[in-house]
Amino acid sequence: MHIVKSKDGTKIAYEKIGNGPAVILVAPAVADHTDAVLLAERLSMYFTVYNYDRRGRGKSTDSTTYAVEREVEDIEAIIQEAGGKVHLFGSSSGAVLALEATSKLGNKVNKLFLFEPPFIINDGRVPVSADYVQHLNKLILAEKRSDAVEYFMTEAIGIPAEYLEPMKADPSWEFMKSMAHKLAYDGLVMSDTQSGKPLPTDRWNVDIPTLVMTGENSEPFLHDGARAIADLLQYGEHRILSGQDHSVVMMAPDVMSTVIKEFFIQK
Known part of the structure; x- marks a missing residue:
């Protein structure tokens, strides 16, 4: 794996595969880059794919204190390695991290693909405890x-x-x-996006094409959250992936890679 140093000195490990426009894959909770290896292989036919270990996972090191901003800086460091401009894909909580990074890094991201950000915005599911x-x-x-x-x-x-x-x-x-x-x-x-309250209207400043996708078989609260964030973003769009659920990245990489390719390549 390749290594890039983040702004605070943390070493971020990543695999680079394929040729074409750069795509960074952002992993969800309890996952490292290995969860998306098959997806990266499929995408490498069309893109240069950067599949990395988030800080403290796999071969990446960590800092003594954590802040979401440090993870955004990790993504920024990979973007610089990729030439300064990328597409971002994130799934589950990794989608929310990709959203945060896009909001803070402005024109360094071309397009953003969010798969099932796990927002809880109403009474469709019991909210996550405040503590x-x-x-x-x-x-x-x-x-x-x-x-x-x-x-x-x-x-x-x-x-x-x-x-x-x-x-x-x-x-x-x-x-x-x-x-x-x-x-x-x-x-x-x-943060507080799983509290059962509507999403904040002023948290994310994203003005690039953004596709928010949910699996047809996923729980209703995921569809509610996806529609909500798509509506909040200037160029947000929500689509449903037929016959799939939250596990599609690992269980159906062919299906996932097809829709990612179509979105990132389309004009």
């Missing part, structure tokens, strides 16, 4: 990594508690435990 990040940090400090993943799954994802035991038997649970100490980062990225 969510604080409770996660307490669990991590107490070395209760599995409990932290459980809390993330039930509180942020909304998975019923009775589904957790079978999930723990899957090897992916150990991987999520290894990244549990970064769950609070995504909680801070989401």
Whole structure:
């Protein structure tokens, strides 16, 4: 993997594959670049793809204190490596980070693709607790990594508690435990956008073409949030991806790459 230094000295690791316009893939919670390897391979037929480990994950290092602004600077550092102008794709909480980066980096982003930003803007789903990040940090400090993943799954994802035991038997649970100490980062990225209140009208300044997409089979609250952010953005558009759900990046990379390609290439 390649390494670029962010503004604060943090080393950000990334894979670079393909040729063509630059695309950066921004990972969601409990994920590193490996989750999007197949998607990156499909996209590399049309783009130069930068698939990176967010700070504190995979081969990237971390700083002693966290701020969302530092993650924006990480993306900016990769943009500079890519020639100063890119398309951004983010899924789930990674979509919200991509949105934040686009808002702050202005004309360094050509187009923005958001897949299922997990906003909770009404009573369509139980909101995330106001002390969510604080409770996660307490669990991590107490070395209760599995409990932290459980809390993330039930509180942020909304998975019923009775589904957790079978999930723990899957090897992916150990991987999520290894990244549990970064769950609070995504909680801070989401900020108060999972409170059940309407999205703030003045938080994001994005004036480029932005596609917000949800899977047809995804929960209604994800569709509500996607429509809301698309309506707020100057050139936002919401579309539904037939037959898919929140897992499409990993489970159907061919489908996901096709719609990404069409959006980023179209005039």
